Amino acid sequence: MADVTITNVKKTYDGKPVLHGIDVTLPDGHFVVIVGPSGCGKSTLLRMIAGLEDITSGEIAIGGTVMNDIEPADRGCAMVFQNYALYPHMTVRQNIAYPLRLAKLPVAEREERVAQAARILNLTDYLDRRPAQLSGGQRQRVAMGRAIVREPEVFLFDEPLSNLDALLRVQMRIEIKRLHKRLNATSIFVTHDQVEAMTLADTLIVMNAGRVEQIGSPAEIYRRPASVFVAGFMGSPAMNLLPATVGADGEVVLDGIAGDIIAQSSLRTGTPLTIGIRPESITLATQPGKGLPVTIDLVEELGGSRVAYYNLSGSELAVVLPPGDEGLEGKTVWLSFPTEALQAFDRVTGKRLDTAFATSVKRAAPLNAEAVRV
Amino acid sequence: MTTDALARPVRVRTAPLRRISSQSGLNTAAGHLLMVLLSIFCLFPVYWMLVSSFRPANAMFETSLWPTQGSLENYTTAIDAIPIARMLLNTLVFSAVSTVFQLLTGILAAFAFARWKFPFDKLVYTGVALTWLVPFQVVMIPNYLLVAHMGLLDSILALILPNIAAALAIMLLAQAMRGFPKEVIEAARMDGASNWRILWEVLVPNLRGTIASLAILIFISTWNEYFWPLLLSRTAENSVIQIGIQMFMTAEGNAWGPLMAASTLASLPVLVIYVVLQRQVVQSFMKSGIR
Numbered sequence: 001m002a003d004v005t006i007t008n009v010k011k012t013y014d015g016k017p018v019l020h021g022i023d024v025t026l027p028d029g030h031f032v033v034i035v036g037p038s039g040c041g042k043s044t045l046l047r048m049i050a051g052l053e054d055i056t057s058g059e060i061a062i063g064g065t066v067m068n069d070i071e072p073a074d075r076g077c078a079m080v081f082q083n084y085a086l087y088p089h090m091t092v093r094q095n096i097a098y099p100l101r102l103a104k105l106p107v108a109e110r111e112e113r114v115a116q117a118a119r120i121l122n123l124t125d126y127l128d129r130r131p132a133q134l135s136g137g138q139r140q141r142v143a144m145g146r147a148i149v150r151e152p153e154v155f156l157f158d159e160p161l162s163n164l165d166a167l168l169r170v171q172m173r174i175e176i177k178r179l180h181k182r183l184n185a186t187s188i189f190v191t192h193d194q195v196e197a198m199t200l201a202d203t204l205i206v207m208n209a210g211r212v213e214q215i216g217s218p219a220e221i222y223r224r225p226a227s228v229f230v231a232g233f234m235g236s237p238a239m240n241l242l243p244a245t246v247g248a249d250g251e252v253v254l255d256g257i258a259g260d261i262i263a264q265s266s267l268r269t270g271t272p273l274t275i276g277i278r279p280e281s282i283t284l285a286t287q288p289g290k291g292l293p294v295t296i297d298l299v300e301e302l303g304g305s306r307v308a309y310y311n312l313s314g315s316e317l318a319v320v321l322p323p324g325d326e327g328l329e330g331k332t333v334w335l336s337f338p339t340e341a342l343q344a345f346d347r348v349t350g351k352r353l354d355t356a357f358a359t360s361v362k363r364a365a366p367l368n369a370e371a372v373r374v
Numbered sequence: 375m376t377t378d379a380l381a382r383p384v385r386v387r388t389a390p391l392r393r394i395s396s397q398s399g400l401n402t403a404a405g406h407l408l409m410v411l412l413s414i415f416c417l418f419p420v421y422w423m424l425v426s427s428f429r430p431a432n433a434m435f436e437t438s439l440w441p442t443q444g445s446l447e448n449y450t451t452a453i454d455a456i457p458i459a460r461m462l463l464n465t466l467v468f469s470a471v472s473t474v475f476q477l478l479t480g481i482l483a484a485f486a487f488a489r490w491k492f493p494f495d496k497l498v499y500t501g502v503a504l505t506w507l508v509p510f511q512v513v514m515i516p517n518y519l520l521v522a523h524m525g526l527l528d529s530i531l532a533l534i535l536p537n538i539a540a541a542l543a544i545m546l547l548a549q550a551m552r553g554f555p556k557e558v559i560e561a562a563r564m565d566g567a568s569n570w571r572i573l574w575e576v577l578v579p580n581l582r583g584t585i586a587s588l589a590i591l592i593f594i595s596t597w598n599e600y601f602w603p604l605l606l607s608r609t610a611e612n613s614v615i616q617i618g619i620q621m622f623m624t625a626e627g628n629a630w631g632p633l634m635a636a637s638t639l640a641s642l643p644v645l646v647i648y649v650v651l652q653r654q655v656v657q658s659f660m661k662s663g664i665r
Contacts, residue, residue, distance in 0.1 A: 052560050073566035085557035089579040099565035146565070 002063030002076065002153040002186060003028040004049060009058030011044055011210075018044055019210045021058065026188060026203065031180050033189045035197035036207035037233070042190045043158055045207075049188060050079050050156050063153060073102075078147035079156040082163060084139040086131040086146075092118075093127040096145040103150075117145040120179070137168045144176070148183065155180075157189040161196060173199060194234050198222065206230050224343075228350040231276045231343065237307050237318040239276045243347065246271040252344075252357070256313030257292070263339045263357040272347035279307060280320040281341035284333050291334035299329045308333075420641070427634035434630050448631035449639075455632060456618045457610055458639060465614040466643065467530055468603075469596040472537040476592050477585060480543030485573050487544070488551035489559070499548070506541035510601065518605055528608035537596060543588055550584040551577055590651050597644050615640040 004026040011019040019041045026032045034042040047053040049060055051072035060067050067075050078099075086095050096117055100110040118124045121141040131139055140160055147155060157176070161169045177200055180187050191197055197204055198218045206213045206221060206229075214226040225231035231239040243255040244262070246269055251261045254275070262275070285291055297310040299321070306321045308328060319335065321328065339357040346353055429436060430445040452458060486492075487499050517536045526532035554577060562572045578585065600616040607613040610621070619640060622633035 050564060052563065072560075072563045077564070079561070079564050081557045081561060083555065083557050085555065085561035087558060087562070087576060087580075098562075098567075102566040102571070143561075146561075150565075 004154060004186060004188065005059075005061040005064075006045070006049070007059040007061070009045070009048060009060060010056045011041070011048065011053070012056045017210060019048075019056075022212055024205060024212060024215060026186060028186055029184050030202045031177070031187045031189065031200055032203045032205060033191060033197040033201035034205045034207060035191055035194055035233075036213075038192055040207045041210040042192075042207050046079075046156055046158055046188060046190045049075075049154070050077055051075050052079075076153035077156050078150045078152035078154075079158065080140070080143045080147050080160045082159040084131070084136075084143045084163075086139060086142055088131055091128050091130055092123060092134070092142050092145075095131070095142055096123075096149055099146060099150045113149045114145075117149045120148070120182070121145050121175075136164050137172060140164065140172060141175070144179065148179070153185060155183075155185055155187040157187065159191055160189075161191070161193075169196075176200065195236065198234070206233065208233075224352070225276070226352050228274050228276070228345045231345065235278065237279045237320070239278050239343070240282070240315070240317050241345075242275045242277075242312065242315050242317070244273045244275040246273060252342075254313070262292075262337045263342055264359065265344070265355050265357050267344070267353065267355055273353070274345040274347050274350075275337075276343035276345060277337055277341050279318040281338060282317075282319045283336045283338060284308075284319055284321065285336070286328075286331070286333055289334055291336040293332050293334050295332050296328050296330065423634050423637050423641070426630065427638045429631065431631050448635035451629070452622070452632035452635040452639070455629075456621055456636070458615070458618060458636060460611055461613055461615045461618040462639065462643065464530055464612065465597060465616070465640070468533045468599070468614055469593050471534050472596045473589050473592045475534070475538035476540045476543045477589060479539040480547045480588070481573070481578065481585075483539070483544045484547035484551050485569070485577065487548040489569070489572075502541050502544055504541075506545065514602070514605065517602075521606065527606055528612045529606075530612065532606050533599075533603055533614070536602070540592070543592065546584065546588055547581070550581050554580060586651050590648060593647060594644055 006022050006024045006026075009019060009022045010017065022045060034045065036042045044053055048055050049062075049067075051067065051070060055068050062075055062077070087098065090098065093114055096114045097110050100113060105113075114127070115124070118127055121144060123138070123141055123145060126134060126138060126142075131142065134142065140163075143160070160176075161172050164172060173196060176187075176189075189196075189200055201218050203215065204218050204221050205215050208229045214221055214230045216224075221230060221234055225234060225239070228241060232241055244252050245255060246265060246267045247253045247261070248269055250265045250267055250269070252263045252265050252267075252273065252275065253261055267273070283291075294310050294312065294317070296308045298308070300307040300309065305323075308319045308321050310317055339359050342357045344353040344355050344357075345351065425439070425441055426434065427448050428441045428444045428446070430443060430447055433441070433443060436442065483502070487495065487502075513536070521527060521532040521535060524532075526535070558576060558580075559572055562576045567575065598616065599614070600620070603614045603617050604620075607617050610618065615636070619633060619636045622629040622636065
């Protein structure tokens with residue numbers, strides 16, 4: 001087991017910067033998930049830790065040893081690839097044993113470790129099959145078997161579940177988490193799927209455009225996103241992000257909806273904001289009263305819950321409906337934004353503004369605005 | 375509902391299907407007929423060679439499709455006239471060694487081109503590719519002078535030397551290696567495999583199909599080589615079978631019977647090897663299809 005320290009790591013391809021100086025310390029034994037959209041540099045960073053990609057500048061250390069010039073096999077890392085990367089001409093047994101054979105381990109020990117890995121991963125019955133004779137999930141388990149027999153200090157997972165169907169993905173996710181608990185080795189898992197990221201991570205790193213946007217626990221990142229990007233990327237349905245402006249006396253007014261003061265803040269008058277609120281935090285009333293009247297445009301049935309969508313002055317707004325509210329599509333409802341659930345972001349920099357909101361006194365009056373239709 | 379009423383919709387549904395299937399049946403039959411004609415066109419000369427090799431001299435120009443009087447006379451004449459076994463052995467050594475070396479140099483060079491970045495790599499690759507476009511006649515004289523200076527005239531080694539590396543092998547293998555999944559090679563690197571091991575333990579076993587097809591190509595083209603051995607050979611003992619066959623074509627006339635017998639003997643090993651290796655090729659293609 002070992003911690004991984006990444007110090008000011010940069011990567012350029014043909015003079016084009018891909019990573020702009022990454023500084024992260026990944027604690028020993030943690031399950032670290034790097035999440036971000038395609039092309040944000042997360043896989044490049046993982047491949048640099050693995051040694052499969054050169055580091056343009058900066059330093060990567062594993063267990064205190066700088067690894068910049070160390071061969072991939074000597075870094076104490078094992079990697080599970082997105083496309084399984086099994087040796088097609090070898091059986092499952094030979095695939096799992098290959099790193100041990102290269103390490104010149106005695107045959108008896110080799111066989112014992114392969115058998116143990118096969119037991120952990122339920123592969124005992126498939127040891128003499130070739131990869132082509134296995135399902136996607138079984139192939140991915142073989143890839144994991146090949147990684148665990150090496151007893152590495154760090155496990156690297158490069159989007160290992162992307163090629164699996166939805167059901168198998170959930171099963172494998174649980175298996176990976178169980179495996180981590182069992183082995184307790186530092187694991188770095190790259191994904192673009194935020195559900196995978198939230199469920200697996202002890203520590204979550206959100207990346208965007210070659211930069212780290214935020215590092216923290218999944219709950220922390222969900223509750224207090226550091227930027228508009230993180231707020232919009234993490235969570236499904238995504239956080240509602242609405243343009244707003246700070247009016248006279250710190251009143252926060254949603255742009256395009258005149259007179260609708262949603263909260264009172266201590267921010268400077270005229271500050272352009274992006275107000276964020278999670279879909280499950282918005283409260284909804286079906287009877288006229290306090291709140292913003294809107295006509296529900298579309299309801300998405302998710303089984304356990306339902307999400308209503310409507311277009312609020314050009315911004316898509318989502319609300320998780322409370323159980324029991326059936327047949328709301330096309331109807332007018334009244335929405336309230338609890339001030340404790342509001343998040344503010346600078347509209348220019350996209351960064352979080354740490355400010356407390358209070359209920360507006362003027363807000364108490366019923367709104368006269370007409371129901372907003374698409 | 376009557377039985378007729380039940381049967382009617384079935385009939386209505388199957389009628390267009392039948393039309394389609396009879397249409398596709400016709401297409402298949404036409405395709406097969408074309409294949410049969412093409413096969414006859416390709417195989418007839420081989421068959422005629424075989425049949426003629428068993429015709430006695432007085433029946434050589436008969437036009438019947440099979441020999442009316444079979445005879446091994448042509449074979450005995452051919453074997454007496456030229457050291458045919460020795461020539462076949464020479465040709466086998468020439469072809470086999472050339473194939474092995476071309477594959478070996480091809481695999482090593484292709485790996486370098488496909489996997490490594492080095493200064494002017496693209497330029498070097500283009501240079502190699504260009505050598506493929508240079509006709510043999512252009513390099514024939516320099517090659518001849520070279521082996522003459524080395525004192526290797528009239529030897530199998532001289533035949534082999536210019537054939538130990540070929541651009542076609544390098545290009546085909548480099549292409550196949552470039553197409554091999556990068557992640558598998560990276561997985562091998564992570565597992566601790568050196569470049570040497572990656573090449574021989576990961577790449578080569580998975581490129582068996584390409585290598586087998588290439589081996590057949592090289593072997594047959596070397597087996598059929600005529601001009602280069604003609605330039606170098608001085609004695610029948612150090613010559614190859616193609617030169618031996620040519621010996622039956624003289625200014626006084628062609629000895630068709632022994633020529634056909636010698637040609638039949640020259641074709642047999644190639645046919646056997648082709649059939650054996652072709653099965654492997656098809657198998658490899660099927661395996662890669664399943665993946």
